[in-house]
Amino acid sequence: MAGARLRRALAALAALLAAPGLLALEYPPTADNYTVCQGDNATLSCAIDAEVTRVAWLNGSHILYAGGDKWSLDPRVRLLAHSDAEFAVAIAAVGPHDEGLYTCSFQTPARPHTAHVFLIVHVPARITNISAAVTVDEGSDVTLLCLAAGRPPPAVTWRQPWAGPPREGEVLEVAAIRRGQAGRYQCQAANGVAQPDTRWVPVTVNYPPSITEAQGARPAPGQRGLLRCGALAEPPPAFEWFKDERPLLGGREGLQIRTERTRSLLLVANVTRRHYGNYTCRASNGLGSAAAALRLLHPGSLDSAAPLGPAPTFGLAAAFIIVTLTTTP
Numbered sequence: 484m485a486g487a488r489l490r491r492a493l494a495a496l497a498a499l500l501a502a503p504g505l506l507a508l509e510y511p512p513t514a515d516n517y518t519v520c521q522g523d524n525a526t527l528s529c530a531i532d533a534e535v536t537r538v539a540w541l542n543g544s545h546i547l548y549a550g551g552d553k554w555s556l557d558p559r560v561r562l563l564a565h566s567d568a569e570f571a572v573a574i575a576a577v578g579p580h581d582e583g584l585y586t587c588s589f590q591t592p593a594r595p596h597t598a599h600v601f602l603i604v605h606v607p608a609r610i611t612n613i614s615a616a617v618t619v620d621e622g623s624d625v626t627l628l629c630l631a632a633g634r635p636p637p638a639v640t641w642r643q644p645w646a647g648p649p650r651e652g653e654v655l656e657v658a659a660i661r662r663g664q665a666g667r668y669q670c671q672a673a674n675g676v677a678q679p680d681t682r683w684v685p686v687t688v689n690y691p692p693s694i695t696e697a698q699g700a701r702p703a704p705g706q707r708g709l710l711r712c713g714a715l716a717e718p719p720p721a722f723e724w725f726k727d728e729r730p731l732l733g734g735r736e737g738l739q740i741r742t743e744r745t746r747s748l749l750l751v752a753n754v755t756r757r758h759y760g761n762y763t764c765r766a767s768n769g770l771g772s773a774a775a776a777l778r779l780l781h782p783g784s785l786d787s788a789a790p791l792g793p794a795p796t797f798g799l800a801a802a803f804i805i806v807t808l809t810t811t812p
Contacts (some may be wrong), residue, residue, distance in 0.1 A: 529587030691771030
């Protein structure tokens, strides 16, 4: 049974291909373009009439269907319609390899005919390679790369963390980067086929500490005293406290030290006379250090704005702030 079917199909194919001019499949200037997106189904339809005696769909020189007989080995190809009015095939889940010229060839008693369509497969934009997370010191040059593929070729756009116009192109260069330019850099690839593909590159800018807060106190004996010190840095700073150049440790002499990412508090739970005096807060990381001098004063002491003596020396370049004390009610 299968052998007889094969013989009939071969005979029909031979007759079809024997028609003069039927294999003239050169790309004609009148071919219609048919555009589909990758993954969609493509339908190839040929309008015929009752006079057509033989008909076939071809991809280049490869026959997909000859009449009702399937010649393509691709399981995605199937026959949709084979009637006196229409001959149509479908290709499921098309990909870029399906792009090309397709021909409907049919024979009438008078002469052979061909109709052509060029299948164009659009592929959504996809980012194929992008820079990894970047960590640099302030003042360094930064180069970010974002490569993308798609059909048609996608446009690549960079957006920076701060307000500013988008930058076109696969390569983004930032000269002498500053701390305010740190953040997530967005790369977007778009070609209008589907939603743009978007990725981010985290950029960390390291810089030495700078003091942002320094607040002394004027508690009475027996009250609580609180000194505040804040600093910005990347990596986050380590805080140290000193009294008259002597390092202080939390949990000793009635002192508590509470440190967060950018702030350190020195708490004296029960102030005595030995707690009054000059204190120094130092913030440091691998790039440098900064320090602030603070006072814990008795309410009856002289002008709290009087200048302090020389700031302590710690062996690293340090910036010092002399704090003008404000009275705590």
